[in-house]
């Protein structure tokens with residue numbers, strides 16, 4: 153597939169999902185910029201190694217969420233981005249940014265939403281005693297980890313799992329699923345009707 157939509161990846165942490173996107177030969181999307189709120193984020197090093205432009209928008213430098221979100225939006229507009237891919241981005245985007253990019257911002261979350269939204273989803277699932285958890289890719293709306301669900305994969309919880317071992321197996325699924333979703337977005341194969349997402 154060629155297509156080549158222009159995407160921005162927003163990441164705060166280790167950037168293994170970003171790496172999975174970088175390593176997908178036929179992504180259908182060009183990663184134009186990687187933006188992080190944390191200058192020490194390993195995701196930025198991964199982008200640099202791949203020759204991708206990086207930008208740091210520090211949270212603390214902003215007076216408010218609106219200002220932070222406005223600065224992120226400024227970067228996304230400056231680079232004429234078609235879709236924004238959140239990959240371990242630990243900040244919440246403001247409603248103006250979300251409205252401006254309705255159904256063009258996607259997020260990946262390490263649980264089967266609507267179970268265990270928010271931080272520490274993997275530990276929450278373990279503490280709750282679920283036997284199956286997983287990964288969700290969804291469009292971002294004004295509520296945290298809430299928008300229309302694009303794709304999910306289940307991951308079995310093992311008796312001796314701790315948060316690290318379980319998260320490692322969830323990440324394996326994430327690294328398969330996120331590139332598939334980006335490819336489908338690039339092809340225009342994803343339709344949204346209220347909360348219902350259809351792959352066409």
Ligand code: GRF
Nearest residue numbers: 166167168169240260261262
């Ligand atoms: C992933 O598990 C993702 O689901 C969650 O944050 C983690 C990011 O991992 N939102 P990485 O930075 O891509 O390695």
